[in-house]
Amino acid sequence: MKYLSSTLFITIIFLTLSICTDAQIVYTDASKFPLIGKITTETETRYERLPTYLKDKVSRPAIWTLGKNTSGLAVLFNSNSTSISAKWEVLNNVKMNHMTDTGIKGLDLYCWKDNQWQFVRSARPEGKVTEQVIISNMTAEEREYMLFLPLYDGVSSLSIGVDSTAFIALPGILYTDVENPIVVYGTSITQGGCATRPGMSYTNILTRWMNREFINLGFSGNGQLDYEIAEVMAQRKDAGLFILDFVPNVDEAKIKERTKHFVNIIRKKNPLTPILFMESIIYPHSVFDMQTARNIVAKNAALHTEFETLKEDGDKNVYYLKGDNLINKDGEGTVDGIHLTDLGFQHIAKTLMEKINSILQ
Amino acid sequence: MKYLSSTLFITIIFLTLSICTDAQIVYTDASKFPLIGKITTETETRYERLPTYLKDKVSRPAIWTLGKNTSGLAVLFNSNSTSISAKWEVLNNVKMNHMTDTGIKGLDLYCWKDNQWQFVRSARPEGKVTEQVIISNMTAEEREYMLFLPLYDGVSSLSIGVDSTAFIALPGILYTDVENPIVVYGTSITQGGCATRPGMSYTNILTRWMNREFINLGFSGNGQLDYEIAEVMAQRKDAGLFILDFVPNVDEAKIKERTKHFVNIIRKKNPLTPILFMESIIYPHSVFDMQTARNIVAKNAALHTEFETLKEDGDKNVYYLKGDNLINKDGEGTVDGIHLTDLGFQHIAKTLMEKINSILQ
Known part of the structure; x- marks a missing residue:
């Protein structure tokens, strides 16, 4: 190693940096991570609010439909990735004229920093299915994250992406x-x-x-x-x-x-x-x-x-x-x-x- | 009048109230009222921001297009109507996933009250053309209004509606x-x-x-x-x-x-x-x-x-x-x-x- 020519050495550094920068995004199904905000786990699918037994017993069908909106639900995870991405599919692709699509059916990432939850960035939906880098260019430190789900639509699938060189894991500390x-x-x-x-x-x-x-x-x-x-x-x-x-x-x-x-x-x-x-x-x-x-x-x-x-x-x-x-x-x-x-x-x-x-x- | 039976008197009051409530909305083209927020009046149409002479002289076409967005423009008027309505057509029916349609292409009404501009209510757009009651059930007092125009779309026409029994006029006092x-x-x-x-x-x-x-x-x-x-x-x-x-x-x-x-x-x-x-x-x-x-x-x-x-x-x-x-x-x-x-x-x-x-x- 001592004899490595400086040109070769620089080339190796450049290649390494380039690999880091171009790191593939590897997705993990969010069902592997804890979800907070649910009144019960006995639901038709993971990302909804009302218990299955209510399906045909609600006073009005609208209540059951709205129960499928993921308001209040958040996924907790831990990662040392320099970037966080998300891939998600919404149920109804809802639109309203007084609320942003981001609020209706987007995602919102927070990170535990200096003893509080700090806004990282939101993911803006592009339709029924969206794949998006939420944040990048971070230092490769281990962090605790909270990802809030759509307020006025449902989520039929959700995966979280991190650098192929990084890990994603269960929360290290449960601050909530x-x-x-x-x-x-x-x-x-x-x-x-x-x-x-x-x-x-x-x-x-x-x-x-x-x-x-x-x-x-x-x-x-x-x-x-x-x-x-x-x-x-x-x-x-x-x-x-x-x-x-x-x-x-x-x-x-x-x-x-x-x-x-x-x-x-x-x-x-x-x-x-x-x-x-x-x-x-x-x-x-x-x-x-x-x-x-x-x-x-x-x-x-x-x-x-x-x-x-x-x-x-x-x-x-x-x-x-x-x-x-x-x-x-x-x-x-x-x-x-x-x-x-x-x-x-x-x-x-x-x-x-x-x-x-x-x-x- | 003294001898009017109480039943008849009550009937007349009811009829009068009913006429007031069901008052037709009469629209006036907003071009009759002053508009603030323009750098120049020498524009292609009334509701836009850049002077006509720039049309083929901007560095990028986007500047000219954005000049047609009515950000910062507001119409001033005075009325004693119990309701205020609006009918407006937008240029491009713009949509974005991180901004509400109301902000992009809606209207926003303020009223001078207690020595300041007080929010009355917004008008939520329903497409390229919208007709909407912005506020109703007001007392029939004379008031000064400011109506803010769309931030991220253009306006090709705009009318303001008041009760047929009321007046709409130029601002009585120009607070701005x-x-x-x-x-x-x-x-x-x-x-x-x-x-x-x-x-x-x-x-x-x-x-x-x-x-x-x-x-x-x-x-x-x-x-x-x-x-x-x-x-x-x-x-x-x-x-x-x-x-x-x-x-x-x-x-x-x-x-x-x-x-x-x-x-x-x-x-x-x-x-x-x-x-x-x-x-x-x-x-x-x-x-x-x-x-x-x-x-x-x-x-x-x-x-x-x-x-x-x-x-x-x-x-x-x-x-x-x-x-x-x-x-x-x-x-x-x-x-x-x-x-x-x-x-x-x-x-x-x-x-x-x-x-x-x-x-x-």
């Missing part, structure tokens, strides 16, 4: 506490409409900020206090907290008619678990639309009455969060007056985290 | 100072990629916050220091400030080669107007992507050298804004590591406003 998950039931807002990328729904933000598993049971337009969903929630007797964020999807009458029974279903199997009631956000356009303004006031008041009744009936573990500080007071937190943007989601996550900490302390 | 506009030149970020709705691009936020006309000359992927754009800018001798935000679209060599000449073109006709140089934002994914990190550092350093040279050459009216506090330090201000979300845009607007105020005071 999965012992006592926080289960959140609600609407399109709960499901993540209209975050620009999967990591920016409020349950996914809180998963990162609180290092705790959040289970997302948001059903766009269908958070209508359906009792079969309360049954599913009730089965998670290890839950640390149940959050109920359904008001935008029900009218005053339904709140009065269904809230108590919905809560009773959860309570039967979880007599002491804290339950947090969330009021509806104050839609920014209700500053002008008087009918919407009156409607929000009436529905929030109806929720408050239900909450007070439950307390008067002796439930010491119910909590309440008013709607007036859920989103930005400057009126800028939504895309359409109703659905939150990343600005709105970061604000609601801050308010909720404070409340959750005060409940769980 | 159009005397000394601030002209901003740059990239996709400048153009508003990827705000969720038109009002959330940084120049549109600043138009509202500073009650001042901002002229948006952001050209997605094409803020490449093209001298013909400097010529267009130079003609606005009434400009209060020129902002140059081109770094993300040029490499180090181009910064060195073109900055001075670009500035000289503006300077020839505007010897004393302040010019603000903006560094590139620090892309959040550059925390991991070392090549991107090095690239940003090198390009920002090259810009700083150009700035220092101009100062040394005796220009006392050049200013500089570093890139390190332009977007959220938590890494959450973008959709894809590069293009800002509403979260990123609100942050960059705050930083810029502070800087602009310090320059103009």
Whole structure:
């Protein structure tokens, strides 16, 4: 080696660098890695939210369809690769005019760095099937990753790609506490409409900020206090907290008619678990639309009455969060007056985290 | 009237209310109302940004095409209608996977309320042509409105609808100072990629916050220091400030080669107007992507050298804004590591406003 000519030596270095740079991407099926955010593992396929037994038993077909959306689900893995890629197929190739495709059916990669989850980069979907380098040119260090799945579409297959010269493995350290998950039931807002990328729904933000598993049971337009969903929630007797964020999807009458029974279903199997009631956000356009303004006031008041009744009936573990500080007071937190943007989601996550900490302390 | 039976009286009230509720929507062509945000009125059609004379003279066809995008343009009007509707046709029905259709080709309505511009609601596009009620159920008060146009598409026609029983008129008070506009030149970020709705691009936020006309000359992927754009800018001798935000679209060599000449073109006709140089934002994914990190550092350093040279050459009216506090330090201000979300845009607007105020005071 000592006698290796300098030209040859340089050639070898160049070849080695070139091999490193041109390293093939090797894909591993993501089913090999842990998945967080599911209420149950007994589902038709891996990447969905509702138990198989509900298939023909939901109140409306839409609930079952929305259960196949992967909101709140994230894959955890560890790798020393200089690049991370993904190959994934979505179920329905959903499109909406007020939400990005990246939020609807893209992926969102985070990495544990300096004691917190740091945004790495999102993967922008190109149709039903996408293959994409998410990040490259990293130093070859071992890192813990969290990959958030689509908010408003399903995933029929998912593989994660790393350099052929690198490893990909189970998480070395599980930074997310999965012992006592926080289960959140609600609407399109709960499901993540209209975050620009999967990591920016409020349950996914809180998963990162609180290092705790959040289970997302948001059903766009269908958070209508359906009792079969309360049954599913009730089965998670290890839950640390149940959050109920359904008001935008029900009218005053339904709140009065269904809230108590919905809560009773959860309570039967979880007599002491804290339950947090969330009021509806104050839609920014209700500053002008008087009918919407009156409607929000009436529905929030109806929720408050239900909450007070439950307390008067002796439930010491119910909590309440008013709607007036859920989103930005400057009126800028939504895309359409109703659905939150990343600005709105970061604000609601801050308010909720404070409340959750005060409940769980 | 005194003797009108109470039943008849109630019937009349009901009929009147019903007429008010069912009021027809009457449309007025928006060309009747003032438009802000244009560098010149000498354009091929009303809703575009570049002067007609440039049509066959741009460095690249993309610049001309992007000039037809209506980023930064807003229509001002006054009405006492209880509802505001819009009917508009877009040029190209553009779609992108990391920006909402609402931001690309929707409309965004604001109203002057409590001494500031307050978000009313956005209009979500349904294709090439859309007709939509933006807001309804308002009290029948006279109000001043600002309607922001699409960020990433053109507008071939636009009408504003109000109740048949109401009026629509020229602005009663012009809250936006159009005397000394601030002209901003740059990239996709400048153009508003990827705000969720038109009002959330940084120049549109600043138009509202500073009650001042901002002229948006952001050209997605094409803020490449093209001298013909400097010529267009130079003609606005009434400009209060020129902002140059081109770094993300040029490499180090181009910064060195073109900055001075670009500035000289503006300077020839505007010897004393302040010019603000903006560094590139620090892309959040550059925390991991070392090549991107090095690239940003090198390009920002090259810009700083150009700035220092101009100062040394005796220009006392050049200013500089570093890139390190332009977007959220938590890494959450973008959709894809590069293009800002509403979260990123609100942050960059705050930083810029502070800087602009310090320059103009």
